[in-house]
Structures are given as C-alpha cells and as structure tokens.
Amino acid sequence: MRSEYRACRRIAARHGRTYFLATLLLPRHARPATYALYGFARRVDDAVDLPGGDPHTALAGCARLLDDVYAGRDVDGPVAAAFADTVRRYRLRRTWFEAFLRSMRMDLHVRDYPDFAALGEYVHGSAGVIGLQMLPVLGTVAPQEEAEPYAEALGEAFQMTNFLRDVGEDLRRGRIYLPADALAAFGVDRPLLEWSAATGRTDARIRRALRWFVARNHAVYRRALPGVALLRPESRPCVRTALTLYRGILDEIAGADYDILNRRVVVGKARRSGVAARALATRLVS
Template identity: 65%
Template sequence: MRLEDAYRACRRINAHHGKTFFLATRLLPAHARPATHALYAFARTADELVDNPERDPETALGELERQLDKLFGGDPQTDPVFQALADTVRRYALERELFDAFLHSMRMDLTVTEYPDFAALGEYTYGSASVIGLQMLPVLGTVVPRQEAAPSAAALGEAFQLTNFLRDIGEDLDRGRLYLPTGELAAFGVDRELLVWCRAHERTDPRVRRALGSLAARNRAVYRRAEAGIPLLRKESRSCIHTALVLYRGILDELARHEFDVLNRRVSVSLVRRMRVAAGATLGWRS
C-alpha cells in the first residue's frame, strides 16, 4: 500500500471513532495531521482489542507488541496503521518507551477492575493517556525545549482520560471496571454496589452526584495545568489543542447541567457547540 493511502486509512479511523478530536485536528497545519491520525489509529486499534475483543485480548496485545518490535527494528510494514505509524515514528523520532507504557496500561485493563486512589490510578492514566500527549509534542512542535512542555502535554492526556471516566462510568461498569478511585467515592458514601444498583434500576442518588461533582472539580484543575502549556506550543498548533481542550472540558459542563445523573445516559457536547468553538478557533486563538 502506498504511504499516503495508509495515512488516509488512519484518517478514516480517527474520523469514525474520535469525532471531537478529529474536528480539532482540522485546525492543525496540514503537515501535522497525518502523524496525528496515525497515532490515534494505533491507540484505537489497541483499545479495540481490549474493549471489543474478537479473540483473546492478551494474545492480540502480544501480537501487537511483536509488530512494534518489528517496526522499531526497521522491518517493512504491510498493515496500513503500522505502515503510517512507522513513518511517523521515524519522522518524529518517537521513543519506544511511550508505546510500551501504553500497552502496559492496556494489559492492566485485562486484570485490574478498580483503583483505591489517584496514586494507583496514575500508573494507568500515564500509559493510557499521558503518553499520547507526549507522543504528540514533537508533531505539534514547541517554542521551548520539549521537556519544559512535557508536563502540560501529559496533563492534557490525563484530563481527557478523567473526563472519559466520568462520562462513561455506566459503560465501564458494564465491562466490570470502575476507574474512579474507590477511596474518593467512599468519602461520599458511594461504592461499586451503589453505582451498579443505580445503573441497573436507571436511578440516581444524591451521594453519587456529589461524588462525581467533586471528581469533576479535580478534573478541571488538571485542565488548568494542561492549558498553561498551550503557549509553549508552536503558534500554528495552539488553536487545535485549545479547541480540543475547550470541547472536552465542555463535557464536564454538560455533566453538571445534568446534575451528574449520567449513569444511564451518554453526555456529549452538541454539534452546534462543537462547530461554534471550531469556527472561533479559525479566527485565531491568542495565548
């Protein structure tokens, strides 16, 4: 397959599965979009092996890891996602450690069903989300040494992931997983049993709403750390990341608007709101 066709296949994966992020990528300079789509497509491929497996996920992840071995060893790639990823890794000198950390978190999903506190959850969110921000840094470019922008890039990935945990709590429970730290929930009198009961009976509970509201406030603090890093990016990349941040943080606004009664509904930012934010970004974001 031609390299441009491989990148085009990655773009289709991004457009289908990551509509909010895909909209934001339209604001990137044209040269940065293919690599962004390739990184998204790889992450989505691994995620699907775990969340929607058609065969044993541990075996599938092992095969994915061996494909990475070949990729970093310089072997030719035939799979379109890996063909595009190989070019992206070479072009931006991406480190293997970031991909290994990602696969480690994917494997955690096969055995770990809940986390006692944010310290424990941090091991998972680093690999599942923060490394995505770190992979993106060379693609986006920085106006400072990359290591100075790295903490904010990692925080942005973490912020997006925490928002997903709040929005998708019901769906995650159906898979047997509870990502929200049990210690934080317990402070409000909430445990897995109460959440499962609310999900099964399509009910809510004031204790659950208060707990989710507190976790959303913590999530907003992570967004503030991430937002502080936007001026450290190259100017042509800032509007994309700012748009993605505003849109994803807007999910927290929607959760609050529904008073965190979200165990049986999927909350999202409306298309009108997404288009309005994106349109505003095209007029120029000022750091």
C-alpha cells in the same frame, strides 16, 4: 504513504468526533502523523474491548509490531505502515508506546483502583504518554522537556473526562476507574453504583461524588493550560479547541445534574462547530 495515512484519517473520523474536529485545525503537515498515532492507539484499544477474539493474543501482536518498527523491519497493513513512518520521522520514544501497552494490559485484569496513586500508573500509560507522543508532531517554541509536564497533564485531563463521561458504560464492563477511596469519602461504592445503574434511580451520594470529580478535573485542565503557549503558534488552536470541547463534556455532566450512569453526555454539534469556527478564525488571522 498517502493511502496509508488516508486510512488512518478515516479511522479517526469514524471513531473520534471531537478529536477529529480539533485535528482539522492543525497545520496540514501535522495531520497525517496525528491520524497515524490515533490509528495505532485505536488498534490497541480495540484489542482489549472489541468482542470476540483473544485480547492477550491481539495485544501480543501490537507488541510485535513495536518490535518490528523499532528494528526497522517491514510491517503489514496501512495503519502499521503509517505508524512506522511517523515513529521514524519524528523519532518517537519507544518507552511511550510500551507504557501505553502496559496500561491496556491492565484493563484485562484490573477492575478498580484503590486511590489516585494506583490510578496514576494507568493514566500515565493510557493518556499521559499520548500527550508526549504529540509534542514532536505539534512542535514547541521552548525545549520539549519544558512542555512535557503540561502535555502529560492535558492527557490526564482528557482521560479523566472520559472516565466521568463513560462511568456507566465502564461499570457495565465491570470496571470502575474512579478511585475507591475518593468515592468512599462520599459514601459511594461499587454496589451502590451498580444499584443505581440497574434501577435507573439516582442517589445524592453519587451526585456529590461526581460533582467533586468534575471540580478536580477542571483543576487538572487549569494545570495543563499554560502548556498551550509552549506549542508552535500554528498548533495552538487545535489543542485549545480540544481542551475547550473536552471541558465542555464536564459542563454537560453538570447540566445533567450528574445523572449519567445510564446516559452518555456529549457536547452538542452546534457548540462543537462554534468552538471550531472561532479557533479557525484565530488561526487564519494569526
């Protein structure tokens, strides 16, 4: 399976810079499964967002892959083979992947969310279950069930950070993931966001709304943080680094004065490297 897992590693390195940097801090035995899970998630995500082709057909193919994996049948392609091996090796629950597919199907017809309750179903499937899938791979020092709420919260925090970073890009695709009622509390709606994106002009109401979302996102990170201590010691530097780097995106959003509808903020290479170097040093001496 080495070549199959290497193919997944290349996908992670190409598409997820921050994610891939953090995975280098994982113990070597945990990296292949991490890349395989990323490869499957990327395959499903691309089925929805890549231009050309029929996303319904592509998602149906992903669902058939799940059927084959859990039925113990042979699968085609390096990513599928590595994913199947990971699922069987770690006994990952099928319900986690089914929830992921449900959320990705929502992207085909849901363009906005009225409130956080409605968004919660999407976030559980698109991100919360990713944290749950990773727990058996990372290992825990407590019963896995004790760590699951924190893992799901961290997935939510990462996803909300993506929503904020990509708010302009998602808007151009016709989607708004920030709940309408929270935006409306600051006088923001779709037409205002579209006007701002089209003209490049900023608006104080949008800034105030984004500032509130960033503060809320920081609170989710704080809720997830105690879960790091429940992981096996050798897995903690990776997760702590990912948490720090993704929170850094929120700092970059604030540093841009929330003017992000026509730009995609990133954590600078120097900062990414510094955080990773400190985490690596911690892992080496622990």
